[in-house]
Amino acid sequence: MMLLGLDFGWLADPLYIRWLINGTLMTILISVVGMAAAGAVGVAGAAVIHLRVPVLHDLARLLVELFRNTPPLVQLFFLYFMLSDMGLSFTDAAGRSIPLFGGFTCVVLSLGLYNGAVAVEIIRSGITAVPRQTIEGARSLGYSRAQIFREIELPMALRLTMPAMTNNIVSLIKTSAQASLIAVADVMYYASQIMLENFRNLEVMLVIWIIYLLIASGFAGAARMVEHLLRIPGFGSQS
Amino acid sequence: MIRGELGFLLRGIVGVNVLLGLVLLTVYGHDLPSLLGVLAARSPQLLFGSARLAEFGGGFSANILISLAAMALAMVAGTLLGNGLISPSLAIKGPCAAAMNVLRNSPWLVILYAMLYLLPFEFRLFGHSFNFSPFLKAVVGLSLPIAANFAEIFRGGVNSIPSGQWESARALGYRRVQILRHIVIPQSIPLMIPNIMSLYAALFIGTSLVVVTGTSDVLSVTRTIIATEGERIATGLYIYVLALFFIFCFPIAVASRWLELRLQSRA
Numbered sequence: 054m055m056l057l058g059l060d061f062g063w064l065a066d067p068l069y070i071r072w073l074i075n076g077t078l079m080t081i082l083i084s085v086v087g088m089a090a091a092g093a094v095g096v097a098g099a100a101v102i103h104l105r106v107p108v109l110h111d112l113a114r115l116l117v118e119l120f121r122n123t124p125p126l127v128q129l130f131f132l133y134f135m136l137s138d139m140g141l142s143f144t145d146a147a148g149r150s151i152p153l154f155g156g157f158t159c160v161v162l163s164l165g166l167y168n169g170a171v172a173v174e175i176i177r178s179g180i181t182a183v184p185r186q187t188i189e190g191a192r193s194l195g196y197s198r199a200q201i202f203r204e205i206e207l208p209m210a211l212r213l214t215m216p217a218m219t220n221n222i223v224s225l226i227k228t229s230a231q232a233s234l235i236a237v238a239d240v241m242y243y244a245s246q247i248m249l250e251n252f253r254n255l256e257v258m259l260v261i262w263i264i265y266l267l268i269a270s271g272f273a274g275a276a277r278m279v280e281h282l283l284r285i286p287g288f289g290s291q292s
Numbered sequence: 293m294i295r296g297e298l299g300f301l302l303r304g305i306v307g308v309n310v311l312l313g314l315v316l317l318t319v320y321g322h323d324l325p326s327l328l329g330v331l332a333a334r335s336p337q338l339l340f341g342s343a344r345l346a347e348f349g350g351g352f353s354a355n356i357l358i359s360l361a362a363m364a365l366a367m368v369a370g371t372l373l374g375n376g377l378i379s380p381s382l383a384i385k386g387p388c389a390a391a392m393n394v395l396r397n398s399p400w401l402v403i404l405y406a407m408l409y410l411l412p413f414e415f416r417l418f419g420h421s422f423n424f425s426p427f428l429k430a431v432v433g434l435s436l437p438i439a440a441n442f443a444e445i446f447r448g449g450v451n452s453i454p455s456g457q458w459e460s461a462r463a464l465g466y467r468r469v470q471i472l473r474h475i476v477i478p479q480s481i482p483l484m485i486p487n488i489m490s491l492y493a494a495l496f497i498g499t500s501l502v503v504v505t506g507t508s509d510v511l512s513v514t515r516t517i518i519a520t521e522g523e524r525i526a527t528g529l530y531i532y533v534l535a536l537f538f539i540f541c542f543p544i545a546v547a548s549r550w551l552e553l554r555l556q557s558r559a
Contacts, residue, residue, distance in 0.1 A: 115307045122493070122541040123534045124500035127511070131530035134523070135319060223397060230399035231501070241401065254409040262402050269397045 059256050069247055076240030077264055083157070083229045083239060084272065087164030088222060094169025096207065099176035104202060113173075120170035126231050129163040133235050156237040160229065168225040175217045179210030213288060215280035222276055226269045240264055297550040301543060308538055312531050319527050327528045334517055338532065341508050350508040352536055355499040358430055358509065362499075363492055365435040370442025377447045380468075388443070395440035400433075400498050407433035408505055430502035430509075438495050445487045449480035483555065489548035493541045500537070510536065 063069055100106075101113045120128065136159060183206050191201045211218075233241035244261045248254050320327050336342070341350010376388030395403070407429050414421050453476045461471040503511035510533055518526050 111307070112311075115304065115311055118304050118542060118545075119308045119311065119534070119538060122497070122545055123537045124497045126500040126503075127530055127533050127537060130511075131527065131534060134526035134530060135315075227397070227399040230401040233401075234504070241399075255406070258402065258406040258409060262398055262406060265399050265402055266394060266397055273397070 059259070060253060061256055061260075063247070063251050063253055063256070064260070072243040072247065073240065073260070073264070076238060076243035077268070079237070080226075080229055080232075080239040080241075080265075080268060083160055083164070083232055083237070084222075084226045084268070086161045087168065087225050087229060090161055090165025091168040091172050091221070091225060094165050095172025095176050098169065098173035099180065099207070099210075100202060102173065102177060103180055103206070104198060116166075117170045117173050120166045121174070125163055125167040125228050126234070128167060129159060129231060129235060132163050133159045156232070156235045159235065160232040160237050164225055164228060167228065168221055171221050171224070172218070175214045175221060176207070176210050178217075179214035180206045182213050183209045209285065212283045212285050215276070215283060219273055219276040219280060223269050223273050226272060227265070230265065297546055301546045304542055304546070305539060308542075309535060312535050316528060316531055323524075327525065330521060330525060331528060331532055334521075334529075337517065338510060338513055338529075338536075341513060351513045352510040354427070354507060354509045355496070355502075356540075358427065358434065358502060358507070359492070359496045359499050361431045362435040362438060363495055365431060366438035366442050366495070367488075369435065369439035371446060373439060373443035374446030374450075375472075377443055378450050392440045392443050395437050396444070398437065400437055401501055401504065403436055404430065404433035404501055404504060407436070426506040430499075430505045430507050433505070434495060434498055434502065438491060438498075441491050441494075442488070445484050445491065448487070449484040450476055452483055453480050486548040486552040486555065489544055489551070493544040493548070496541055496544075497537065 098113050098117060101109045102117075104110075133156070187205060187209070188201060191205050196204070229239065230241045232239045233245060236242065240261060244257050248257050251257075316327070317324060337351060339352045341354060373388055373392060376384050377392065379385050379388070408426075411424050411429050411432065414423050416422075450472070457475055457479070458471060461475045466475070499509065500511055502509050503515070506512070514529050514533055517529060
């Protein structure tokens with residue numbers, strides 16, 4: 054298979070295809086678990102900051118600024134070395150000692166922290182977009198501050214900020230490519246394995262590029278559908 | 293308002309560094325003084341790439357140089373792409389929009405790797421041959437996604453100018469290029485500046501990825517030091533690098549937020 058002077062013959066090898074499929078599934082798994090972690094971090098952080106929980110409020114703001122303004126790659130290396138330094142491990146049924154924080158956990162944690170910190174800011178900006186009258190109405194109905202947050206501000210903020218969240222999800226998928234640098238077997242990792250074997254560096258990278266584009270546009274498309282379903286009528290742009 | 297932002301900036305920088313210091317203390321405990329000694333001794337290498345301060349262009353300074361060069365390249369390419377995006381002709385707009393979407397949705401790491409293999413070792417220009425060093429490849433690789441984002445900012449800025457400006461200029465007999473050059477773009481530049489600053493901060497954060505291209509950036513230096521000093525020092529070193537990036541990027545983020553607030557309050 055030749056194309057523009059590039060040799061894609063290696064794509065016929067079933068082993069490479071299996072590697073690429075396994076890697077793609079791993080990337081999708083990392084992305085999904087990372088999104089769940091980032092969502093949890095985002096909601097928890099926004100709650101702590103918005104409700105002005107003493108001490109935690111200041112800590113959360115510092116952590117958000119720290120994680121938003123430093124490279125996720127350095128965060129990943131830092132977590133990887135620190136958590137393996139602490140040497141937490143558990144013993145499985147066969148009696149082997151397995152580190153509690155392996156590469157996968159570190160990647161998910163770092164994605165959850167970095168994109169979670171971005172999510173905190175997105176949710177907070179959404180909360181400011183909730184009309185004051187709605188909140189005053191809730192207060193006059195006897196809702197407490199926590200109830201207002203849980204039942205009015207948070208749901209509305211999440212629905213209002215779906216476009217920004219979609220961008221955050223795409224960014225998370227793109228960032229997940231650095232998992233390969235701590236030897237987590239995602240699609241990028243298998244790509245470097247294939248390159249080591251057949252030296253078709255450029256061709257392999259182009260294929261990986263297309264795979265990432267497909268994954269990212271798949272998730273972005275799904276997020277846009279959710280966005281459309283959850284749109285609050287009469288709010289924001291009606292495109 | 294600038295007072296509040298300045299206070300936030302100082303509190304953020306002090307607070308985050310205290311926080312990182314506490315993490316260092318809990319991880320290293322009694323070994324902390326010896327670790328700090330090693331960090332201090334290695335600082336010139338981490339910051340400038342060599343033990344002598346006279347040399348420049350390695351370590352953290354390489355990250356700064358790469359980010360500046362990539363930003364300059366991306367602004368030129370992004371302006372061209374952005375002009376394509378606002379073109380009335382679909383034959384120009386379509387391909388530009390497609391290129392922008394592809395570049396914006398691809399992982400930077402993949403683009404960097406692809407550029408590493410796509411660009412030749414050397415290229416000829418005006419009869420001279422230039423080496424495509426890892427440094428230059430890193431600059432080109434990083435500037436591509438940034439150019440796409442810059443084009444999007446450019447389009448957003450131009451589109452936020454009220455259409456009345458276009459109509460009145462047309463009534464005065466300006467041509468499209470003249471309207472863009474003399475009326476619309478000068479007005480949209482202030483609107484773009486906060487976004488451009490955020491984009492630069494994102495690019496600077498992204499320069500951590502150039503470790504894969506083999507330039508002597510701060511992460512490559514960190515890895516070399518870990519290899520010589522042992523893995524025990526790794527956590528401390530990475531905390532140091534986190535602090536470096538934070539001190540560089542956080543003021544940019546605060547300044548861009550402040551500018552944006554000021555623009556909003558003026559509008």
